[in-house]
Amino acid sequence: xxxxxxxxxxxxxxxxxxxxxxxxxxxxxxxxxxxxxxxxxxxxxxxxxxxxxxxxxxxxxxxxxxxxxxxxxxxxxxxxxxxxxxxxxxxxxxxxxxxxxxxxxxxxxxxxxxxxxxxxxxxxxxxxxxxxxxxxxxxxxxxxxxxxxxxxxxxxxxxxxxxxxxxxxxxxxxxxxxxxxxxxxxxxxxxxxxxxxxxxxxxxxxxxxxxxxxxxxxxxxxxxxxxxxxxxxxxxxxxxxxxxxxxxxxxxxxxxxxxxxxxxxxxxxxxxxxxxxxxxxxxxxxxxxxxxxxxxxxxxxxxxxx
Amino acid sequence: xxxxxxxxxxxxxxxxxxxxxxxxxxxxxxxxxxxxxxxxxxxxxxxxxxxxxxxxxxxxxxxxxxxxxxxxxxxxxxxxxxxxxxxxxxxxxxxxxxxxxxxxxxxxxxxxxxxxxxxxxxxxxxxxxxxxxxxxxxxxxx
Amino acid sequence: xxxxxxxxxxxxxxxxxxxxxxxxxxxxxxxxxxxxxxxxxxxxxxxxxxxxxxxxxxxxxxxxxxxxxxxxxxxxxxxxxxxxxxxxxxxxxxxxxxxxxxxxxxxxxxxxxxxxxxxxxxxxxxxxxxxxxxxxxxxxxxxxxxxxxxxxxxxxxxxxxxxxxxxxxxxxxxxxxxxxxxxxxxxxxxxxxxxxxxxxxxxxxxxxxxxxxxxxxxxxxxxxxxxxxxxxxxxxxxxxxxxxxxxxxxxxxxxxxxxxxxxxxxxxxxxxxxxxxxxxxxxxxxxxxxxxxxxxxxxxxxxxxxxxxxxxxxxxxxxxxxxxxxxxxxx
Numbered sequence: 200x201x202x203x204x205x206x207x208x209x210x211x212x213x214x215x216x217x218x219x220x221x222x223x224x225x226x227x228x229x230x231x232x233x234x235x236x237x238x239x240x241x242x243x244x245x246x247x248x249x250x251x252x253x254x255x256x257x258x259x260x261x262x263x264x265x266x267x268x269x270x271x272x273x274x275x276x277x278x279x280x281x282x283x284x285x286x287x288x289x290x291x292x293x294x295x296x297x298x299x300x301x302x303x304x305x306x307x308x309x310x311x312x313x314x315x316x317x318x319x320x321x322x323x324x325x326x327x328x329x330x331x332x333x334x335x336x337x338x339x340x341x342x343x344x345x346x347x348x349x350x351x352x353x354x355x356x357x358x359x360x361x362x363x364x365x366x367x368x369x370x371x372x373x374x375x376x377x378x379x380x381x382x383x384x385x386x387x388x389x390x391x392x393x394x395x396x397x398x399x400x401x402x403x404x405x406x407x408x409x410x411x412x413x414x415x416x417x418x419x420x421x422x423x424x425x426x427x428x429x430x431x432x433x434x435x436x437x438x439x440x441x442x443x444x445x446x447x448x449x450x451x452x453x454x455x456x457x458x459x460x461x462x463x464x465x466x467x468x469x470x471x472x473x474x475x476x477x478x479x480x481x482x483x484x485x486x487x488x489x490x491x492x493x494x495x496x497x498x499x500x501x502x503x504x505x
Numbered sequence: 506x507x508x509x510x511x512x513x514x515x516x517x518x519x520x521x522x523x524x525x526x527x528x529x530x531x532x533x534x535x536x537x538x539x540x541x542x543x544x545x546x547x548x549x550x551x552x553x554x555x556x557x558x559x560x561x562x563x564x565x566x567x568x569x570x571x572x573x574x575x576x577x578x579x580x581x582x583x584x585x586x587x588x589x590x591x592x593x594x595x596x597x598x599x600x601x602x603x604x605x606x607x608x609x610x611x612x613x614x615x616x617x618x619x620x621x622x623x624x625x626x627x628x629x630x631x632x633x634x635x636x637x638x639x640x641x642x643x644x645x646x647x
Numbered sequence: 648x649x650x651x652x653x654x655x656x657x658x659x660x661x662x663x664x665x666x667x668x669x670x671x672x673x674x675x676x677x678x679x680x681x682x683x684x685x686x687x688x689x690x691x692x693x694x695x696x697x698x699x700x701x702x703x704x705x706x707x708x709x710x711x712x713x714x715x716x717x718x719x720x721x722x723x724x725x726x727x728x729x730x731x732x733x734x735x736x737x738x739x740x741x742x743x744x745x746x747x748x749x750x751x752x753x754x755x756x757x758x759x760x761x762x763x764x765x766x767x768x769x770x771x772x773x774x775x776x777x778x779x780x781x782x783x784x785x786x787x788x789x790x791x792x793x794x795x796x797x798x799x800x801x802x803x804x805x806x807x808x809x810x811x812x813x814x815x816x817x818x819x820x821x822x823x824x825x826x827x828x829x830x831x832x833x834x835x836x837x838x839x840x841x842x843x844x845x846x847x848x849x850x851x852x853x854x855x856x857x858x859x860x861x862x863x864x865x866x867x868x869x870x871x872x873x874x875x876x877x878x879x880x881x882x883x884x885x886x887x888x889x890x891x892x893x894x895x896x897x898x899x900x901x902x903x904x905x906x907x908x909x910x911x912x913x914x915x916x917x918x919x920x921x922x923x924x925x926x927x928x929x930x931x932x933x934x935x936x937x938x939x940x941x942x943x944x945x946x947x948x949x950x951x952x953x954x955x956x957x958x959x960x961x962x963x964x965x966x967x968x969x970x971x972x973x974x975x976x977x978x
Contacts, residue, residue, distance in 0.1 A: 204612075211613035215625055215635070218642035251627075255635045290632045313767040320628040328631055345771050347778040351622070355629045376623065377788045378781045382596055383620040418967040421974050427618070428601025460971050467978045475605075488606025488614045 202241045205231060209248035216255075224249070225256040232264060243269065250283060254290040262287055281308060282317030289325060298329060316346065320355075327359065335359060343375075350379045354386070357393075366397035384426035384433070391419035391436045395443075410453040416440050417456070421464070431475050431493050434468045435500060441465035442504055472497050515583035522576035529569045726863060726892065736895050737864050740855065744902040747847050748910050758839045763832055768812045772946055775810040779953045783960065791963050798957050805954035811947055852899065856882070859895040867891045 253262040305322035326335040357372035394416035420436035478486040479494045593599045602608030871890045882896035
């Protein structure tokens with residue numbers, strides 16, 4: 200197999216692959232390592248992806264070899280190599296003391312060069328992993344102050360806030376992502392989800408605030424569907440939120456969107472979800488991209504609500 | 506690329522027509538050159554009104570011009586209608602295609618959609634968590 | 648031989664020892680001019696060049712002498728060229744130009760120094776400026792309340808100069824780019840690049856001038872307008888020669904500007920800064936090596952201008968307004 204086709208195989212897998220996917224990818228290691236090194240950008244990108252896969256599956260000897268080759272080529276003081284080295288150290292650490300050591304290393308590197316963003320991200324991840332959540336958040340806040348145009352950092356910050364149920368901060372961070380990438384439809388859907396969860400979290404489920412949040416959630420979901428045709432997650436959200444809005448305990452006086460429109464949106468979302476579920480289950484040609492777990496969830500939703 | 510039979514035939518026919526038009530034009534130009542070259546008699550050099558060179562700018566007959574134009578336009582129609590899959594140009598269609606797997610990115614179905622990186626965040630990869638998940642999965646597999 | 652009488656209006660071109668008479672055909676009086684080279688003793692490449700450069704006879708082999716053209720056959724100019732011109736001038740110039748290009752490519756690679764990464768404060772200054780621009784361009788993506796709070800914060804911070812690299816320098820005139828070490832570095836790089844262009848060019852042009860000046864080495868297969876004369880016939884001072892003839896010096900210029908595809912073929916794409924450089928850059932994910940603020944620009948002023956831009960934004964149309972109607976209209 201050529202380097203390009205191998206790389207495409209890695210690219211098509213997500214950063215959070217299922218265990219079986221990881222295993223299949225990491226088993227490619229011997230064949231990739233036996234290819235002659237052509238010093239092309241694709242090959243090094245392939246090496247990087249393979250390093251992560253081998254670390255996931257615990258193939259540390261291959262990982263060591265890949266890391267060695269990468270650092271031979273680009274030097275130990277390259278920011279990205281330092282981050283990869285850090286990932287290797289994190290993965291192979293056996294106890295918490297070793298992890299603390301890695302964390303200290305990161306701190307030292309960042310003291311010398313505060314602009315080393317890959318290592319800064321590693322440090323934040325490790326802090327979060329070690330359950331130092333507030334430290335991770337403050338470190339990430341410093342990072343976005345240094346570089347407020349990095350969408351990945353803002354998105355991660357939103358995730359950390361969400362885990363701590365700080366919904367308005369999470370929404371703020373995601374809005375920053377939208378300022379950088381205004382077409383990121385999955386971020387729109389995420390905003391819909393967070394608004395929905397925030398509405399659920401408010402105990403009194405009939406108040407004005409709840410309806411406002413639910414309607415905001417519905418609108419974000421609608422926008423995600425407007426940006427991306429046939430977005431399963433968006434339609435799932437629309438159906439859930441409209442069902443909630445149509446519940447009898449929500450008083451109509453607080454609503455800004457008339458009931459008939461909500462009804463229409465609900466039935467439209469039902470039709471779309473039905474199409475996607477049947478298409479995906481029959482294995483039709485144009486439905487191969489949908490995540491099977493998501494389709495199963497949509498099917499369950501369709502079965503439980505008429 | 507799959508091409509339908511009618512467009513294939515159209516392309517073949519119009520190519521033939523175009524080739525014929527080119528050949529006719531060539532023949533015509535040859536013919537007019539030999540016909541209009543003045544004889545090299547001494548009398549021609551004495552009269553200054555006779556041009557010393559052949560007039561190459563004689564116009565092409567109308568039928569050749571028409572044949573060329575028609576064949577080129579037919580060829581265009583044939584090529585355009587030959588059934589390439591056109592790429593979507595609006596984000597809504599493209600993103601939807603990537604999401605549903607209709608549109609391939611780098612020849613593969615792209616998991617996570619166009620902006621998947623924003624939610625996977627490779628820079629913040631928690632490798633220990635994934636490692637743990639993997640070992641647990643391996644235990645279940647046996 | 649030549650038509651005599653009132654219609655003769657020829658003039659002479661002196662080519663060293665031979666006198667060639669340019670004779671105009673009678674048709675020229677009626678606006679159509681056909682010149683032809685004509686001589687008492689037909690010049691050929693052999694005797695012409697041998698006499699001029701005092702070359703040994705084996706250097707330019709003798710050519711068969713063609714009969715002088717008759718009146719009716721002549722279409723445009725005819726100059727007899729020795730094929731040796733082709734082998735000893737056209738090819739050498741081309742090959743030397745290609746080799747110089749390859750050499751320059753590798754020399755540039757050797758001389759290039761990696762761009763120095765910016766320090767943290769400079770990154771912060773640039774990225775926060777971009778943040779302001781992002782807010783302004785994508786304001787409609789977020790609700791009005793979120794936009795207003797961000798706007799107020801950024802306008803205040805921009806006006807106070809909170810993001811500036813050195814807040815004290817706010818009221819000073821912009822520093823001299825020569826004294827700024829970063830600017831100095833960029834200038835040094837630029838000068839190196841320029842030297843790599845200028846030095847070989849001067850040398851080769853001198854070489855061509857010394858060895859090959861005044862040669863007409865090829866004829867283009869298509870006619871051109873008179874405008875191209877200065878481009879194609881530099882170094883040959885003949886007013887009346889057809890534009891299609893190309894002199895050696897002009898061939899050098901054509902090579903200089905036209906060899907880019909050849910270099911792309913030999914050295915690969917983007918050969919000025921080659922693949923290896925691109926790779927190192929790719930491995931360096933902080934794209935903070937490029938300067939947003941060019942030398943001589945005052946960041947403080949740009950921040951103030953951006954604050955003003957944000958302040959005067961009154962229109963805000965949230966994209967989610969009326970989205971349910973848009974979606975319903977589509978279904």
